[in-house]
């Protein structure tokens with residue numbers, strides 16, 4: 001927590017957001033200028049294929065409070081957010097979407113709470129405009145399941161939109177995992193957290209980058225990143241199946257030996273075989289999931305590759321100017 005001279009970093013991951021960035025910039029200025037705190041806007045271009053980078057570069061030319069990093073390709077929202085937190089120089093940083101779904105008008109209240117001692121302030125969505133019953137139901141299920149399975153309690157209906165104090169940012173940046181489920185990691189880090197309810201708006205322009213399959217993968221990834229309970233469930237189910245088979249074997253033997261009953265058909269045996277085969281494959285997959293995580297972690301590749309930032313472009317420019325007289 002800092003006094004009035006504080007700097008606020010606004011971090012915005014952008015993937016093909018050419019139509020949203022200009023209005024986002026205007027709205028951010030409208031909100032930030034009356035607050036009387038220094039601020040920087042960090043735009044992360046996550047390998048966009050539209051005019052996002054050009055727009056971002058032009059904004060930086062016009063307004064030096066706009067900083068940026070541009071990735072060599074698309075690395076995903078979580079990597080882009082992580083990069084933003086690494087670049088942020090602020091005493092607090094605010095992470096928000098480029099599509100104006102996270103209303104910048106909430107920022108003054110976040111900053112007020114931060115001044116009053118909160119180290120993290122996140123928005124909790126009251127309603128989800130424009131999201132169907134299926135998405136709401138799956139999101140509800142996802143959080144219930146995740147919190148059941150993992151030791152880290154991750155609040156439901158809380159997205160990535162949040163203010164984070166410098167202390168928390170430093171701890172977040174120090175976390176070594178490759179697999180970054182940002183909101184989960186912030187819950188894991190802890191500190192004094194507060195929430196503000198808000199109504200999430202519809203996307204300003206363009207489409208969501210997430211489809212059902214991506215969301216399913218994200219959920220699965222989040223669960224396996226934060227908990228080893230699925231492995232325990234596998235062992236437990238394995239134990240139950242073994243006990244049931246044992247009981248079935250005893251019953252069948254008794255029927256044959258004591259009462260001389262003919263053991264009926266192959267149906268039972270075949271069904272059991274398929275069931276066991278299926279369960280084994282499923283569990284093998286589950287173990288594989290964790291091995292995959294170990295694999296990416298051990299590889300130790302960087303989370304993202306930055307192609308250019310506002311300082312490398314100016315460095316490049318000054319280099320060309322320096323070398324001019326010698327050519």
Ligand code: UDP
Nearest residue numbers: 013014015046076077080097098208209210
């Ligand atoms: N985004 C990104 N990289 C990606 C996908 C999305 O940087 O690979 C950005 C996107 O530009 C937006 C934010 O992450 O600012 C959230 O994405 P989106 O609005 O598509 O997700 P939703 O709001 O539907 O969860």
Ligand code: MG
Nearest residue numbers: 097099101203
């Ligand atoms: Mg969005």
